[in-house]
Structures are given as structure tokens and as C-alpha cells.
Amino acid sequence: MENEKIDIAIVDDHTLFRSGLASLLSEFKEISVIFEAKNGVDLQEKIKNEANVQVILMDINMPIMDGYDTTKWIKANYPRVHILALSMFEDEKAIIGMLKAGAGGYMLKESKPSELLTAVKTIVEKGFYINDLVSGRLLISLKNENPKATFSEKELIFLQFCSTELTYKEIASEMNISPRTVDNYRESLFAKLNIKSRTGLVVYGIKHNLITI
Amino acid sequence: MENEKIDIAIVDDHTLFRSGLASLLSEFKEISVIFEAKNGVDLQEKIKNEANVQVILMDINMPIMDGYDTTKWIKANYPRVHILALSMFEDEKAIIGMLKAGAGGYMLKESKPSELLTAVKTIVEKGFYINDLVSGRLLISLKNENPKATFSEKELIFLQFCSTELTYKEIASEMNISPRTVDNYRESLFAKLNIKSRTGLVVYGIKHNLITI
DNA sequence: ATTTAACAAGGTATTTTTACGGTAACACGA
DNA sequence: TCGTGTTACCGTAAAAATACCTTGTTAAAT
Structure with a gap:
């Protein structure tokens, strides 16, 4: 057959x-x-x-x-x-x-x-x-089901900007939002990932394919 | 033939x-x-x-x-x-x-x-x-032959540390040198690569395989 | 109808990063 | 011996990043 x-x-x-x-x-x-x-x-x-x-x-x-x-x-x-x-x-x-x-x-x-x-x-x-x-x-x-490691669309966009040489203020203007809001994204990512610096964020993003360089 | x-x-x-x-x-x-x-x-x-x-x-x-x-x-x-x-x-x-x-x-x-x-x-x-x-x-x-893009041993070690969450002060203590000396490495790398931030340094390092993450 | 999450923004304070000025020892090749 | 590069250090000041507080809207979920 x-x-x-x-x-x-x-x-x-x-x-x-x-x-x-x-x-x-x-x-x-x-x-x-x-x-x-x-x-x-x-x-x-x-x-x-x-x-x-x-x-x-x-x-x-x-x-x-x-x-x-x-x-x-x-x-x-x-x-x-x-x-x-x-x-x-x-x-x-x-x-x-x-x-x-x-x-x-x-x-x-x-x-x-x-x-x-x-x-x-x-x-x-x-x-x-x-x-x-x-x-x-x-x-x-x-x-390892980690419910915390889930990111919103905006956070992912922000994360991508983190790998550039723009300051947060400049990122805010790129994203057409206030610098304080950018701060929220950063703080939220820091909390979710237990990370304490922009550098850490960038390395994490690259490692996990969230940032393309 | x-x-x-x-x-x-x-x-x-x-x-x-x-x-x-x-x-x-x-x-x-x-x-x-x-x-x-x-x-x-x-x-x-x-x-x-x-x-x-x-x-x-x-x-x-x-x-x-x-x-x-x-x-x-x-x-x-x-x-x-x-x-x-x-x-x-x-x-x-x-x-x-x-x-x-x-x-x-x-x-x-x-x-x-x-x-x-x-x-x-x-x-x-x-x-x-x-x-x-x-x-x-x-x-x-x-x-694009860039003769400036040559790094000393110390600079490369420092570059590797840049991808961690350590502050420059902490990096200095890891490398057993003064924070001011770490500053020199950073400034020297910034000048050579025309980069203005630690983030830029990290992305450059990863891109060019000088940093392993 | 109430909770939850994402999004947006303001204020204040501290720490870190960055810029720019200078000095000095040491090794190495011209 | 003169320069050049590397390593090493000091100080000051401004800019950026980070921490911790808060309020509000909207839409989806329960």
C-alpha cells in the first residue's frame, strides 16, 4: 500500500x-x-x-x-x-x-x-x-514559562532604539512621545528582565533576537 | 588535455x-x-x-x-x-x-x-x-581602510566589560586600575571609532566580534 | 461593573556617564 | 636622543541615565 x-x-x-x-x-x-x-x-x-x-x-x-x-x-x-x-x-x-x-x-x-x-x-x-x-x-x-518576559509593541520599538547612540530624550522625539514615557518603557523593561542598565538591555535584546544590529 | x-x-x-x-x-x-x-x-x-x-x-x-x-x-x-x-x-x-x-x-x-x-x-x-x-x-x-581601528590589549578587555552591567567604577576595580584610567580607554575608543556612548561601543563590539555575549 | 494592562506624562533626586583640561613613567624604533 | 604610543593617574563640570514618587486615559478582560 x-x-x-x-x-x-x-x-x-x-x-x-x-x-x-x-x-x-x-x-x-x-x-x-x-x-x-x-x-x-x-x-x-x-x-x-x-x-x-x-x-x-x-x-x-x-x-x-x-x-x-x-x-x-x-x-x-x-x-x-x-x-x-x-x-x-x-x-x-x-x-x-x-x-x-x-x-x-x-x-x-x-x-x-x-x-x-x-x-x-x-x-x-x-x-x-x-x-x-x-x-x-x-x-x-x-x-521556564516566564510570563514576565512578554513585551508590548512599544517596548520592543523602544528596545530597538536603545541599541543606537540616541539619548532617551532623542528616542522620545523619534517616537513622538514625552521623555517621561520613554522612561516608563525603560523602567518596565528593567523590572521585567531584572536589568539595571541600558547596556544590559541592549545585550539582552541582541542575545534574544529582539534587536537587529 | x-x-x-x-x-x-x-x-x-x-x-x-x-x-x-x-x-x-x-x-x-x-x-x-x-x-x-x-x-x-x-x-x-x-x-x-x-x-x-x-x-x-x-x-x-x-x-x-x-x-x-x-x-x-x-x-x-x-x-x-x-x-x-x-x-x-x-x-x-x-x-x-x-x-x-x-x-x-x-x-x-x-x-x-x-x-x-x-x-x-x-x-x-x-x-x-x-x-x-x-x-x-x-x-x-x-x-574604508581605517588605520585607526586598532586596539590595545587593555582596550579590548575594557570593551568586553562594557557589555556587562558593571559601572565604569566597578570595571576599574575589576581591572585593578583607577576609574580615571578606565576613562582613558573609553575616550580613546570613542575617538578611534567616532562613537559617543557606551551603548554604541557595545553594539560595535558585538558587530565586529570583539565582544562575545 | 470592576479589574487589569498598556500607554502617557509630571516631579525630584541621585548616580553614572561623558567631555576636557593636565601630568608622568616606560618601552621601542628611528 | 627624540619622538611616539601605551599605560596610568588627577580634577572639574555638564549631560545623561537611573530610581522612586505620582496621576490619568483607554481598551480589553473578567
């Missing part, structure tokens, strides 16, 4: 990786790579004609439309398509984020090809593929 | 990328992938038995031993082997760094397979492959 090949698609902005992976996977008799896309928007176009795709291997960091948004869109429009996230990093935020967005599994790009094959087959059979990476992080994330 | 295949090796820590690329390249009749390595140390081992390798496709960011050090080592021990850097990012520092280390070319992972083939063939023929990416950055780098 399991005679037919699994139809998969690859979404990744790096052509060499995408084509390489396609070439690699085509060596497995169980798998057929039916199309590739270089980002979410590209995928939205191509999936129209290939709606029978079963599994999409999805990169997370892509220009134009990233893995999170693309996964959400796929799950909203083609709910029966399985998504397997493929990432370079063992990043807790990324893992949780992709699973929340609707991915059925998360794998590192440093995995062995045979493990990828296993993952693809498992995700088709069961709808998900939970490896040690995912299960471990899920537990950690549940344990 | 050019009948023989070009023997190449791939060094990258991501197995899926490495194997995928090998699979892809093996489709080209002009190329033969003779071995793969997952980092510099791994390469040092494997090249012993494969000294006839002509081109090494080298990733930059790898654990254990990165692309820069590996390239330098190769050039010191196997000077006739050509190195083609393969990177995810169009990063000026990375481009210049790899070329300085001895690489003959620099390509993005989002390049097309055919361009990679051209690069490999060119690098074997001429010893280098200069695409728009590299040529443009080389000029920029020459223009």
Missing part, C-alpha cells in the same frame, strides 16, 4: 542548499521532490499547481516571507500539508515558534540524510516527528 | 548541506567530489589521504575550527590547493577575511549551481574567481 513516493517540496533561500537537498533526496526511492521555492511568496505561487504536495521542508530565515509566516499560511490554506522545519540553529525560540506556527517537526541542517528520510516518513504517517531536540526543548520551554 | 575531472572536497558543518551539495555536484561531469569534512580539524585528518584534491569548498562558520583558520592551515601546508569560500552572508568582513586567509574566491550559498561550476573551473584555471561580490567589496574595503 505504501508503494507511492512521498511528494515533497523544499523552501529555502539558498539555491545551493535547496538544489543540493533536492539532488540528495531524489536518491531515496521513497521520496519525490516535486518543486522548490526560494521563500514564502514564491511557495504561495508554486503550490497552486502542486496542491498534492505532502511534506514541505521549510527553512526559517528567509527574505520576503519567513518560515513562521509561510507555515501559518500553509496551515490556513492547505491544512493537510505537513511542514518539517529545517534550521541551522538549535534555537529554543525558533523551535517553539515553528511548532506554534503549525510545523510537525524541527530538524537541524547538520542532521544525517537518513534521519531526514525518517522524519519525512514519520511525519506522513503520524503527522508529526518529535526528536530529542524538539521534545527536550518543549519541556524546557514549559518549565 | 582537460579531460580529467576536477577533484574537490567540501567542508561544512551541516551534513544536509554538505551531502546535498556533493550529490548536486556529482551530476556535473567536470567535477568529482572526493571527500567531505565537517570542520577544519576533520579536514586536517582527511586531507592526508587525499592530497591530490584541487579545490576545497569551504564554509566559514564552523565549530571546532572555522573557515579562516582552516584556510590558513591549508595554504600553509598544501599551498597548491585552491579554496573557494562558501557563505550565507554578503558580509564584508567575512569576504575580506577569507581572501586574506588565502581563499581564491567567495560565493554565496544562494548562488546557482551553474555559477558554482563556473567558479570551480575558473579557480582551477586561473587560481582565483572574482565575481561582482568580491570585486565590489575589495574596493569598498580599500576605500
Whole structure:
């Protein structure tokens, strides 16, 4: 009954990786790579004609439309398509984020090809593929559930400004609010994160990908 | 005369990328992938038995031993082997760094397979492959050649402390010098980098890998 | 209907950071 | 020997950052 090949698609902005992976996977008799896309928007176009795709291997960091948004869109429009996230990093935020967005599994790009094959087959059979990476992080994330580390839109904008050389007064004028309000954002972040200086805020922001430098 | 295949090796820590690329390249009749390595140390081992390798496709960011050090080592021990850097990012520092280390070319992972083939063939023929990416950055780098951006040992240590929540007074006591001396380091860095705040210093340090967070 | 959270703002005081002035010892190469 | 760079230190004053107090509006949640 399991005679037919699994139809998969690859979404990744790096052509060499995408084509390489396609070439690699085509060596497995169980798998057929039916199309590739270089980002979410590209995928939205191509999936129209290939709606029978079963599994999409999805990169997370892509220009134009990233893995999170693309996964959400796929799950909203083609709910029966399985998504397997493929990432370079063992990043807790990324893992949780992709699973929340609707991915059925998360794998590192440093995995062995045979493990990828296993993952693809498992995700088709069961709808998900939970490896040690995912299960471990899920537990950690549940344990460390920190309700305090949630930031408002304004706080995140302010945090971004913190990494510049603007003084708080200048940030206030950039944000079109009073310096005192900026002070509130700062104090609120300090309290939430148990941080005591702008420097600490910046380092925290960079570490947790809240600030892009 | 050019009948023989070009023997190449791939060094990258991501197995899926490495194997995928090998699979892809093996489709080209002009190329033969003779071995793969997952980092510099791994390469040092494997090249012993494969000294006839002509081109090494080298990733930059790898654990254990990165692309820069590996390239330098190769050039010191196997000077006739050509190195083609393969990177995810169009990063000026990375481009210049790899070329300085001895690489003959620099390509993005989002390049097309055919361009990679051209690069490999060119690098074997001429010893280098200069695409728009590299040529443009080389000029920029020459223009921006900034002799002031050189730091003393103490300044670098101080810079590292800047990314903590310690005040300058506390940093001084950590470094066993007077607060006024710490002030000199700060002022000297500000002047050299045209920066006006501790925040700017920290962001600069992180951006240029002078600070590890 | 009341609480809660985000947003906005004012006042006051202290600490830290930053700017700018100067001096001196020491090593190193020209 | 002369300069140059590095390290090291002192003082003063202004600007910025931080701490702690307060009030109010709005919208969502309960």
C-alpha cells in the first residue's frame, strides 16, 4: 500500500542548499521532490499547481516571507500539508515558534540524510516527528514559562532604539512621545528582565533576537 | 588535455548541506567530489589521504575550527590547493577575511549551481574567481581602510566589560586600575571609532566580534 | 461593573556617564 | 636622543541615565 513516493517540496533561500537537498533526496526511492521555492511568496505561487504536495521542508530565515509566516499560511490554506522545519540553529525560540506556527517537526541542517528520510516518513504517517531536540526543548520551554518576559509593541520599538547612540530624550522625539514615557518603557523593561542598565538591555535584546544590529 | 575531472572536497558543518551539495555536484561531469569534512580539524585528518584534491569548498562558520583558520592551515601546508569560500552572508568582513586567509574566491550559498561550476573551473584555471561580490567589496574595503581601528590589549578587555552591567567604577576595580584610567580607554575608543556612548561601543563590539555575549 | 494592562506624562533626586583640561613613567624604533 | 604610543593617574563640570514618587486615559478582560 505504501508503494507511492512521498511528494515533497523544499523552501529555502539558498539555491545551493535547496538544489543540493533536492539532488540528495531524489536518491531515496521513497521520496519525490516535486518543486522548490526560494521563500514564502514564491511557495504561495508554486503550490497552486502542486496542491498534492505532502511534506514541505521549510527553512526559517528567509527574505520576503519567513518560515513562521509561510507555515501559518500553509496551515490556513492547505491544512493537510505537513511542514518539517529545517534550521541551522538549535534555537529554543525558533523551535517553539515553528511548532506554534503549525510545523510537525524541527530538524537541524547538520542532521544525517537518513534521519531526514525518517522524519519525512514519520511525519506522513503520524503527522508529526518529535526528536530529542524538539521534545527536550518543549519541556524546557514549559518549565521556564516566564510570563514576565512578554513585551508590548512599544517596548520592543523602544528596545530597538536603545541599541543606537540616541539619548532617551532623542528616542522620545523619534517616537513622538514625552521623555517621561520613554522612561516608563525603560523602567518596565528593567523590572521585567531584572536589568539595571541600558547596556544590559541592549545585550539582552541582541542575545534574544529582539534587536537587529 | 582537460579531460580529467576536477577533484574537490567540501567542508561544512551541516551534513544536509554538505551531502546535498556533493550529490548536486556529482551530476556535473567536470567535477568529482572526493571527500567531505565537517570542520577544519576533520579536514586536517582527511586531507592526508587525499592530497591530490584541487579545490576545497569551504564554509566559514564552523565549530571546532572555522573557515579562516582552516584556510590558513591549508595554504600553509598544501599551498597548491585552491579554496573557494562558501557563505550565507554578503558580509564584508567575512569576504575580506577569507581572501586574506588565502581563499581564491567567495560565493554565496544562494548562488546557482551553474555559477558554482563556473567558479570551480575558473579557480582551477586561473587560481582565483572574482565575481561582482568580491570585486565590489575589495574596493569598498580599500576605500574604508581605517588605520585607526586598532586596539590595545587593555582596550579590548575594557570593551568586553562594557557589555556587562558593571559601572565604569566597578570595571576599574575589576581591572585593578583607577576609574580615571578606565576613562582613558573609553575616550580613546570613542575617538578611534567616532562613537559617543557606551551603548554604541557595545553594539560595535558585538558587530565586529570583539565582544562575545 | 470592576479589574487589569498598556500607554502617557509630571516631579525630584541621585548616580553614572561623558567631555576636557593636565601630568608622568616606560618601552621601542628611528 | 627624540619622538611616539601605551599605560596610568588627577580634577572639574555638564549631560545623561537611573530610581522612586505620582496621576490619568483607554481598551480589553473578567
